[in-house]
Amino acid sequence: AWREGAPAPRLRLRHAAAAALGGELMVVLGGRDADDAIVRAVDVYNATADAWMTPLSNWTGAASDWGAFAIEAWPTLGAATVVAVGGYDAGYTSLAAAQTLVVAPDGQFDAALPAGTEVLQ
Numbered sequence: 001a002w003r004e005g006a007p008a009p010r011l012r013l014r015h016a017a018a019a020a021l022g023g024e025l026m027v028v029l030g031g032r033d034a035d036d037a038i039v040r041a042v043d044v045y046n047a048t049a050d051a052w053m054t055p056l057s058n059w060t061g062a063a064s065d066w067g068a069f070a071i072e073a074w075p076t077l078g079a080a081t082v083v084a085v086g087g088y089d090a091g092y093t094s095l096a097a098a099q100t101l102v103v104a105p106d107g108q109f110d111a112a113l114p115a116g117t118e119v120l121q
Contacts, residue, residue: 005045009052012039016068020080020103024048027082027103030062038062038090044107055108061099063087079104
């Protein structure tokens with residue numbers, strides 16, 4: 001059943017989101033604000049706690065209009081990798097790269113792979 005959850009911490013348009021860790025977390029990244037500036041904060045919604053956190057406030061890899069998905073292939077590490085692909089930079093130049101973030105069950109980003117690491121070019 002649908003229910004209204006906690007309000008998101010900021011306005012965000014043209015962003016990407018991916019469910020991670022069995023749907024427990026939703027990672028929302030990139031996009032643009034009302035002034036068309038890139039949103040550099042990465043917000044994570046915890047469905048069980050009905051709460052948002054912002055574990056990364058100035059992600060230099062942020063873009064808009066991209067797709068995202070989570071890879072849950074590392075259950076023994078207790079983390080998921082969120083991959084954001086394509087999109088546009090602040091000046092609307094198209095990007096042909098993927099950015100990765102490793103998110104832990106507490107919604108924090110794992111230091112095993114630095115946030116914003118480019119994996120494809």
